[in-house]
Amino acid sequence: MTVSNYLVSGMTCGHCASSVREEIAEIAGVTGVEVDIRTGAVEVSSESALDADAVANAVTEAGYQLVR
Template sequence: MVTTTYQVQGMTCGHCVSAVSAEVGAIPGVNDVQVDLAAGRVSVTSEQPLDENAVRAAVDEAGYELLGA
């Protein structure tokens, strides 16, 4: 298992947490998603390291901006 933490900009509420969790959680191989709203961080646990572009696309689909790992 691999856990990677990403910085995400624009999350302000519980709906933001749900949207990001759902989109990132739908990436193949993702086992768990934890969102720290106050810090703007998303920790993703997956079977293998994820392609950052896939994470960026999922965060974008949720309506937020991935600043990087």
């Protein structure tokens, strides 16, 4: 199992966090997503390393921006 940490900008509420969580969860191999809207921190658990572009695209699809 792999755990990756990201920073997402623009989230301000529970709905924001839910949107990001749902989009990232759709990436093949993702087993869990934790979002902290106060800090913008997103922790993703997956079966193996994730493609950074896939994560960035999922965050963009949710309407937010991946900072790193």
